[in-house]
Amino acid sequence: MGPVKSRVTALAATTVATVLATAALTPAADAAERPGSSRLPSRVVTAEGPVRGAVTGSVRTFQGIPYAAAPTGERRWKKPQPVRPWSAALDARAPGNACAQPTDQPIAIAGGGSENCLYLNVTTPAVRSARPRPVIVWIHGGSFAYGDGASYGAAKLAAARRGAVVVTVNYRLGAFGFLSAPGLRAPANLGLLDQQAALRWVARNNVTLMGQSGGGYSVCAQLVSPGARGLFHKAIVQSAGCVGPDGSFTRAQAEEQGKAVVTAAGCEEAESVDSCLRGVSTADLVAASASGHDGYRPVVDGEVVPEAPAEAIAAGRFARVPVLHGSTRDEMSGLAGMDELVTGRPLTAEGYAEKVTARFGADAPAVLAEYPVERYPAPAAALSAVLTDSEWSTAALDTQRALARHTPVYGYEFAEASAPYFRGVPRPASFSLGTGHMTDLAYLFENELFEPLDAAQAELSDTVVGYWSRFASTGRMNGPGLPAWKPFTDDERYVQRLASGNIGRTDFAAGHHYAFWKRLASS
Numbered sequence: 001m002g003p004v005k006s007r008v009t010a011l012a013a014t015t016v017a018t019v020l021a022t023a024a025l026t027p028a029a030d031a032a033e034r035p036g037s038s039r040l041p042s043r044v045v046t047a048e049g050p051v052r053g054a055v056t057g058s059v060r061t062f063q064g065i066p067y068a069a070a071p072t073g074e075r076r077w078k079k080p081q082p083v084r085p086w087s088a089a090l091d092a093r094a095p096g097n098a099c100a101q102p103t104d105q106p107i108a109i110a111g112g113g114s115e116n117c118l119y120l121n122v123t124t125p126a127v128r129s130a131r132p133r134p135v136i137v138w139i140h141g142g143s144f145a146y147g148d149g150a151s152y153g154a155a156k157l158a159a160a161r162r163g164a165v166v167v168t169v170n171y172r173l174g175a176f177g178f179l180s181a182p183g184l185r186a187p188a189n190l191g192l193l194d195q196q197a198a199l200r201w202v203a204r205n206n207v208t209l210m211g212q213s214g215g216g217y218s219v220c221a222q223l224v225s226p227g228a229r230g231l232f233h234k235a236i237v238q239s240a241g242c243v244g245p246d247g248s249f250t251r252a253q254a255e256e257q258g259k260a261v262v263t264a265a266g267c268e269e270a271e272s273v274d275s276c277l278r279g280v281s282t283a284d285l286v287a288a289s290a291s292g293h294d295g296y297r298p299v300v301d302g303e304v305v306p307e308a309p310a311e312a313i314a315a316g317r318f319a320r321v322p323v324l325h326g327s328t329r330d331e332m333s334g335l336a337g338m339d340e341l342v343t344g345r346p347l348t349a350e351g352y353a354e355k356v357t358a359r360f361g362a363d364a365p366a367v368l369a370e371y372p373v374e375r376y377p378a379p380a381a382a383l384s385a386v387l388t389d390s391e392w393s394t395a396a397l398d399t400q401r402a403l404a405r406h407t408p409v410y411g412y413e414f415a416e417a418s419a420p421y422f423r424g425v426p427r428p429a430s431f432s433l434g435t436g437h438m439t440d441l442a443y444l445f446e447n448e449l450f451e452p453l454d455a456a457q458a459e460l461s462d463t464v465v466g467y468w469s470r471f472a473s474t475g476r477m478n479g480p481g482l483p484a485w486k487p488f489t490d491d492e493r494y495v496q497r498l499a500s501g502n503i504g505r506t507d508f509a510a511g512h513h514y515a516f517w518k519r520l521a522s523s
Contacts, residue, residue: 040126049086054093055126058159062122063150064096067201068194070116071172076278077179077186080118080197095121095150099173100282101142102291106422107438107449108146115282117170120198123154125163134206134472137232138168139195141213141239141438143293145174153446156461160469162479164208169198171218175289178296180251181258183273188254188301192221199231208234208472212441216240217247221298221305223319224312234475236324236468239331239437241395243402246310249297257295264288313399316406322475323403324468325488326412326495328419329511330434331392336384337428346430352379356386363520370516378431393512400488400495410477411488411495413508414440416460420451444468456500464498 040060043052053062068080075081096119098109125133136157140147149168157166171177177191187193195218199207209232211219219235220242222228240247249257262268265288267276280288290296298305312318340346347355352373357364367386376382400411419435420442421427433439442450443461453461463482470479477485477496483503486494497506509515 040124040128043089047085048083050089051092052089053122057155058126059155060124060126062092063094064119065090065092065122066096066118067120067169068118068197071118071176071190072115076115076176077184077190079187079190080194095119095148096170098148098150099170100176100286101146101173102286102289104291105146106425107142109148109151112283112286113148113173115172115176117148117172118194118197119149119170120201121150121154121168123158123166123168125158125165129163132206133163133165134208134469135165135167135202135204136208136210136236136468136472137199137202138166139171139209139211139215139218140168141211141215142173144178144191144214144217144296144298145289145291145293147173147214151447151449152441155446156444156465157469160465161481162466162469162473164469164472167198167202169195171195171198174291174296175261175285178254178299179258179261179289180249180254180299180301181262181273181277182255183262183267184258184277185274187304188251188299189221189304192218192225192298192304193227195222196225196227196231199228202231205233206473207232208236210236210238210468210472211240212238213240213438214247217242217298217309220246220309220313221248223321223323224306224309224317225304226306227304229319232319232321234322234324234472235319236471237326237399238440239327239392241327241392241399242313242325243310243399244395245391246308246313247297248305248308248310249299250308251299251301254297254299257290260290261285261288314402318403318406320407322408322410322471324410324412324471324477325396325400325403326414327392327396328435328437328440329413329415330384330388331437332387333381333384333431333433333436336380336387337431337433340380340428340430341426346378346428347380347383349373349379352383355383359387360390366516366520370513376431380428381431384431384434389512389514390517393508394514394517397493397495397509397512397514401490401493404488404490408475409488410471410485411493411508413495413497413506413511414443415497415499415502415506416457417499419443420453420457422449423451460498460500460503463503 042055066083097117098113099117100113149170154166157164171191171194216237217240219237265280270276373382403409414435416435419439443464485496495508
């Protein structure tokens with residue numbers, strides 16, 4: 001173990017333990033923080049130095065805590081380094097910088113962030129507990145290019161019956177965290193290494209690593225990464241198929257993407273691509289970077305990610321921890337409704353057939369026969385079903401089957417008829433979006449991206465939070481007041497439907513035409 005890793009490990013052994021268990025507390029004048037009070041203090045001492053957060057209602061929060069040194073200047077494209085200790089109390093009542101990112105998507109962080117961004121946020125119950133609390137480390141999504149940890153308020157999860165401690169993490173994004181390019185002398189997968197550094201900072205038993213979309217694919221990668229072994233003990237993967245299109249690039253694919261960044265940054269003809277890129281400003285490098293949802297992925301580099309997660313998990317080469325895995329019923333509804341929002345006109349039956357033909361070529365007649373437009377409330381609803389089932393649902397069931405051969409698995413489908421949508425974003429008029437990609441997070445976190453929950457949705461949120469916190473605590477789903485939930489096995493493929501007033505087993509394979517897509521893939 002090198003000196004940097006040893007240093008991070010040594011810090012982690014006490015850092016989160018003191019924040020979460022409140023050892024080595026400094027004196028506080030607030031009555032709620034006096035010895036003998038059941039309320040936890042807002043000021044604690046960590047291995048790096050004292051930290052002052054805030055106690056609000058039933059939770060306390062510490063925001064903007066640096067878990068690694070700022071990856072700026074000479075540390076751009078370097079592995080995460082230990083943070084320098086401090087002596088004055090760190091004001092942890094506001095988030096730190098988000099990581100540098102484009103601003104062209106609704107999920108992007110206003111202002112575009114900064115390279116100085118390796119911060120995390122800790123939310124805990126505000127009252128003492130006689131038993132250790134489970135820890136959830138949340139890896140945000142955003143296609144490895146957008147988002148931050150602080151946007152996900154964790155009061156619901158922290159205040160649940162079993163009271164989880166929730167750590168939300170920033171990690172380097174886009175060109176700063178996942179760029180591989182010919183001539184750039186930098187490790188691959190710096191964003192994944194940042195996540196591992198945050199897990200070492202936590203360094204506590206009973207850690208659940210949880211992520212959605214890009215964050216879910218990150219969890220898939222950490223399941224197979226040697227550097228993450230022993231750093232977490234359970235995993236929650238939302239809307240990410242670890243088997244199938246697993247969200248990783250080969251080195252050749254990553255470098256092909258990286259060539260475009262080098263060219264756009266004006267470094268293609270430079271004598272040294274490495275020194276040229278290191279001299280490009282943050283804003284110019286973001287501008288030169290691939291934006292959107294397809295430019296960056298974890299890279300199969302033989303070290304951080306030794307092989308494609310899909311191959312490793314299918315072969316049983318992954319950390320054998322209990323896994324909660326699932327998706328939403330209508331993952332692609334937002335994309336399917338995009339034409340209507342752009343043009344103001346609903347998709348027609350002819351337009352539906354054209355899109356299916358463009359996507360599936362010679363297989364289009366079989367797809368159209370399996371998903372006849374007249375069976376759906378609108379052509380865009382049919383397109384949503386086709387894209388969801390082919391690109392998400394089949395991979396979800398394949399993932400659950402592969403994992404369940406080696407470790408305990410619980411499968412779910414978020415299936416609200418109408419979930420909260422993105423705040424201020426119009427919905428198509430021709431069909432209901434159901435529960436689309438990412439909208440399930442409105443039930444787990446407080447996030448200004450989403451519309452508020454109505455009464456029925458709030459009740460479902462309470463149940464879902466109860467399930468998730470129960471799993472983080474015990475690795476199982478069943479508990480007092482929660483509807484029964486059986487494990488997923490390859491013999492009994494039990495998938496739990498999560499919908500307001502309608503929680504229980506669903507025939508996921510039949511509902512998403514699983515047999516059809518498997519036949520099509522093998523033909």
